[in-house]
Amino acid sequence: MTAGVVLGWAAAIALAFLVGSVNPATLIARVRGTDLSVSGSGNPGATNAGRVLGRKWGVLVGVLDVLKGLVPTVIAAHWVGPHLAYAVGLAAVLGHIWSPFLHGRGGKGVATTLGAILGVHPLIAVVVLVVFALGFAVTRWVAAGSILGALAMLVIAVLVWTGHWPGDVWTGVWLTALALVVLARHKNNVVGWWRQRRMP
Incomplete structure (x- = not known):
């Protein structure tokens, strides 16, 4: 790999991590006046969002979490190939689990993992x-x-x-x-x- 390719991969992986770090459950709950960290199981994921906010909100969070894994992998697979897609897909999942926006907390990564796999396989x-x-x-x-x-x-x-x-x-x-x-x-x-x- 040339230096430019390495930098491109690093930028794509970092961007995917940040995309994964955005937590729809927490954002939607805040808009609705709820703090998921002290509600239900305390987990900022689709299951707890559905339990606390209602099923339709849980479904919406689940879809958004899937998209966080799907979109980066589809883009990477289309423009470069499956190996970069693997890297950015894993990065999106890790971002969801250890979100810097939530001080290292996050969901369990199931929906984002499904999205990442869907984007490649x-x-x-x-x-x-x-x-x-x-x-x-x-x-x-x-x-x-x-x-x-x-x-x-x-x-x-x-x-x-x-x-x-x-x-x-x-x-x-x-x-x-x-x-x-x-x-x-x-x-x-x-x-x-x-x-x-x-x-x-």
Whole structure:
């Protein structure tokens, strides 16, 4: 890579991070006179926005969060290629999770992750969404659907590496990174569920 290309990639990644850092849930809640950080679960994401503000607002936040991952990856994939799209997609997700505008806080990254995947690999996004929907339908728990969707991403990554799904090694690395980020953000959900299961 030339110095100009490196600077271009760095600028695109930084811009994607900033786009991801803009938190629709917090902004909409403020306009409506609510502070999500002290309402519901305290999480500035679509699920908590829907719980506190109402379902239609939760859906709107979810769509906007998807777009934060979708738009940067589509632009990067169109103008450069999938590898830059992978980088900016991951950056948008990390921006959503650790937003500098929220002092390092953020949502759990599920919708933005879905948007990033949709921008580069629509079929994978559909599979992840179906797994999420089935998990939610069975458990009625968004976190369970999110965790199952992340696990589906890990399975697809393995299929990519073994040649059973289209993609190169970086596709598998990217999917694995996104899945691990989502799973890490749901660690407390898993721990809470496990403790409930162990209670007499």
